[in-house]
Amino acid sequence: MSQSKSKQEFEALLNYLNEDLGCDLTVYKRPSLVRRFEHRMQELEIGDYTDYLEYLKNHPQECVPLLNTILIKFSSFFRDRDSWDYLVNSIIPGIITSKQPGEQIRVWSAGCASGQETYTIAILLAEMLGIDQYLERVQIFATDVDKDALLKAHRGSYNELEIVGIDDKILSKYFDKKFENNEQRYIINSKLRRKIIFGRHDLALDAPMSKIDLLVCRNVLIYLNSEIQATVLVRFHFALNDNGVLFLGSAESLLNSQNIFSTISIKHRIFTKAYNLTLEQYLLIRPTTRRKKKAIMNTLTDEIQICKTAFLASPFPQIAVDSKGRLLLANEQAQTLFGLNNSYLLKQVQLEIGRLLINFWSFNELKCNPRSTSFKNVEWVTDGNKIYFDIYITPILTQSGAILGANLTFINVTTYTELQHEIKCSNSEIARLTQELQLVKSVLNTTINQLESTQQELDSAYQEIQFRNELL
Numbered sequence: 001m002s003q004s005k006s007k008q009e010f011e012a013l014l015n016y017l018n019e020d021l022g023c024d025l026t027v028y029k030r031p032s033l034v035r036r037f038e039h040r041m042q043e044l045e046i047g048d049y050t051d052y053l054e055y056l057k058n059h060p061q062e063c064v065p066l067l068n069t070i071l072i073k074f075s076s077f078f079r080d081r082d083s084w085d086y087l088v089n090s091i092i093p094g095i096i097t098s099k100q101p102g103e104q105i106r107v108w109s110a111g112c113a114s115g116q117e118t119y120t121i122a123i124l125l126a127e128m129l130g131i132d133q134y135l136e137r138v139q140i141f142a143t144d145v146d147k148d149a150l151l152k153a154h155r156g157s158y159n160e161l162e163i164v165g166i167d168d169k170i171l172s173k174y175f176d177k178k179f180e181n182n183e184q185r186y187i188i189n190s191k192l193r194r195k196i197i198f199g200r201h202d203l204a205l206d207a208p209m210s211k212i213d214l215l216v217c218r219n220v221l222i223y224l225n226s227e228i229q230a231t232v233l234v235r236f237h238f239a240l241n242d243n244g245v246l247f248l249g250s251a252e253s254l255l256n257s258q259n260i261f262s263t264i265s266i267k268h269r270i271f272t273k274a275y276n277l278t279l280e281q282y283l284l285i286r287p288t289t290r291r292k293k294k295a296i297m298n299t300l301t302d303e304i305q306i307c308k309t310a311f312l313a314s315p316f317p318q319i320a321v322d323s324k325g326r327l328l329l330a331n332e333q334a335q336t337l338f339g340l341n342n343s344y345l346l347k348q349v350q351l352e353i354g355r356l357l358i359n360f361w362s363f364n365e366l367k368c369n370p371r372s373t374s375f376k377n378v379e380w381v382t383d384g385n386k387i388y389f390d391i392y393i394t395p396i397l398t399q400s401g402a403i404l405g406a407n408l409t410f411i412n413v414t415t416y417t418e419l420q421h422e423i424k425c426s427n428s429e430i431a432r433l434t435q436e437l438q439l440v441k442s443v444l445n446t447t448i449n450q451l452e453s454t455q456q457e458l459d460s461a462y463q464e465i466q467f468r469n470e471l472l
């Protein structure tokens, strides 16, 4: 069979599962998905995808064993012991001390499979806090997409093989031994379990938890494709408190996180929140089905595109900064004016813009008093030239009024300012000339007066001469 035909048949199979059985497997990495399908088909002695599609149509219950093959549910207690030790020694104490007395420590064990990872966290916290404080202060959410795994996790009952590696002291302290169905079972102590809420949650589709201090999601992302990984990481960012910690599996990385996390320990795959989410990332948080998500994303992408284009098309230099004062957008005019390029994005607005603003505006002020402001005729000396700007600053707020960032528009009013200056100079020149004219006028008046009196004198002298002539 040609490769492209087989690819088409595989896509048709995935489509059927998604559209008709509500089971979206496109979120998983394609090569391992293909391997797992083929494994299941071999078990059923089915040779190609089209036959398997027919089989699925006739046996809808086949979804369950198929999913069991695809969702690798292997887990164990204290898996990667070193990393758990690091968490206990270097991370959890910080989380505990950052909390006010009585404040809850919230943990999310995402992709918890049959519970071993969740109970590992619970045991470690109970050991560190003591069982009473554990009961009072800890809340653990344990989620997985697989209902069977969750059922087992909720039961918390493990066989001899599954408890291998747990030290005896811990075993006797936190597990009750019970002989069931001809085998020895180890059942998690009910007190420990009391603080754990188990629930079905699909990381690829559902909205995240919130206000989480420790998010443990190990050996799950590795199965998801890169687009879904990026979405899940954005949701994890949202889920975590500002100082919250993300603990991934030993083979996992944050390649798709676009730097929204920073590394605490790369060896142990422990991370914390770094940058704020961008508007586009924020939109990924909401829950939605894949199809709805596509439609919403398309509309939102269009809306964002309109806003962005309108912003970028402004004839005036404009920048937008986030709530931490970091550059989010700069139109071409602003880029040219301030010598910005993409490497400045998400960095503090410093350099030229900072120099321009520093004397009269601070972002903190805007945070305290989020109102539009403008500054007129702000002088800026660059390359020996004087430029004048009117600067308009508009806060960008959420619907509830919290500050998201600000928009800054710079209008070059140098020509106007120079013209005003020239008019001012001309006005004073006119005033000076008027005064001079006044002076000349009064000098002229005096001269006229003098001439007039001379004329009068001449007239009377002439009259006198005439009179004398008449007498002679």
Ligand SMILES: C[S@@+](CC[C@H](N)C(=O)[O-])C[C@H]1O[C@@H](n2cnc3c(N)ncnc32)[C@H](O)[C@@H]1O
Pocket: 071, 072, 073, 074, 075, 076, 079, 110, 111, 112, 113, 114, 116, 117, 143, 144, 145, 146, 149, 201, 202, 203, 204, 217, 218, 219, 220, 223, 249
């Ligand atoms: C290999 S197990 C990891 C178990 C545990 N975290 C550990 O490391 O020991 C992977 C788990 O991820 C779950 N999983 C796979 N896709 C998921 C999704 N989209 N949402 C939530 N859980 C998922 C599977 O059901 C499975 O239980």
